[in-house]
Amino acid sequence: MAPEPDSKRSKTGDSPAYELVYWPGLPGRGEFVRLLFEEAQVAYTDTAQDRSPDKTVELVMSHMTGDADAAGKTNPPMFAPPALVHGDKVVSQTPNIMQYLAPRLGLLPKDDEDAAWKLNQVVLTLLDGFVAELHDTHHPIAVGLAYEEQKPEAKKRAANFVDERLPKFLGWAQRVLDSSSSGAGPWLQCGQFTYADLVLFQCVHGTSFAFPKRMAELRRSGKYDKVFALYEAVGQRPNVKAYMESDRRQEYGNGIWRYYAEFEE
Numbered sequence: 001m002a003p004e005p006d007s008k009r010s011k012t013g014d015s016p017a018y019e020l021v022y023w024p025g026l027p028g029r030g031e032f033v034r035l036l037f038e039e040a041q042v043a044y045t046d047t048a049q050d051r052s053p054d055k056t057v058e059l060v061m062s063h064m065t066g067d068a069d070a071a072g073k074t075n076p077p078m079f080a081p082p083a084l085v086h087g088d089k090v091v092s093q094t095p096n097i098m099q100y101l102a103p104r105l106g107l108l109p110k111d112d113e114d115a116a117w118k119l120n121q122v123v124l125t126l127l128d129g130f131v132a133e134l135h136d137t138h139h140p141i142a143v144g145l146a147y148e149e150q151k152p153e154a155k156k157r158a159a160n161f162v163d164e165r166l167p168k169f170l171g172w173a174q175r176v177l178d179s180s181s182s183g184a185g186p187w188l189q190c191g192q193f194t195y196a197d198l199v200l201f202q203c204v205h206g207t208s209f210a211f212p213k214r215m216a217e218l219r220r221s222g223k224y225d226k227v228f229a230l231y232e233a234v235g236q237r238p239n240v241k242a243y244m245e246s247d248r249r250q251e252y253g254n255g256i257w258r259y260y261a262e263f264e265e
């Protein structure tokens with residue numbers, strides 16, 4: 001059984017406010033954190049929504065340099081956003097933030113002592129493939145250089161990604177689902193919806209934006225039917241659906257998941 005989320009506990013006033021610290025103007029890695037809050041219906045503030053873009057950038061930078069007030073001496077300095085501010089804690093690294101939040105938001109089973117590491121393993125692999133490697137398609141040489149400065153290498157990298165890496169990661173996700181299919185429902189953890197399902201949802205959504213033709217072909221192949229079934233099922237969950245249709249869900253821009261027609265020519 002999943003633990004009771006903080007939305008219910010907060011009625012007793014024992015949970016500090018949650019604040020997501022992330023860049024303005026694009027979903028990015030912040031989206032994984034938002035989806036957990038939105039699914040659990042737990043209140044959070046979001047720097048990308050609450051301030052002007054300039055002020056948000058200023059605040060994010062102050063966390064990166066260690067100047068932010070909230071970054072107390074007990075928190076290891078963060079390298080890059082997203083970060084979660086919760087009381088006097090500043091938590092960074094996307095999968096680490098999700099591990100911190102999932103039990104508090106009721107998105108991790110509590111009756112299976114192995115669920116935390118198993119789901120973290122799945123989530124880390126999803127982030128390797130559909131975030132880190134996908135990001136490297138448009139920035140294969142250097143994160144600090146513009147796409148336009150690494151276009152020939154990017155085209156090569158993207159071709160390899162869609163031909164080899166993308167099917168390989170999708171095939172692995174299908175195997176995870178094959179191995180967890182003893183329970184009811186399409187979920188990654190036998191029969192139980194968890195935060196990992198939200199991660200897979202965002203990964204497929206973002207990748208479908210970046211590589212629409214290739215993802216449509218892979219979907220039609222039928223080899224990854226459980227992956228796409230899970231994606232559809234998460235998208236139909238009432239809280240996720242309402243969020244995706246709201247103005248809190250931002251458009252993809254020049255972030256991790258971006259579209260270059262030349263990648264699919």
Ligand SMILES: N[C@@H](CCC(=O)N[C@@H](CS)C(=O)NCC(=O)O)C(=O)O
Nearest residue numbers: 028029030080081082092093094095
């Ligand atoms: N592994 C980190 C990566 C964080 C990261 O690369 N964040 C991006 C935004 S999505 C950033 O602002 N990077 C700045 C930098 O690397 O200097 C995580 O998962 O949180």
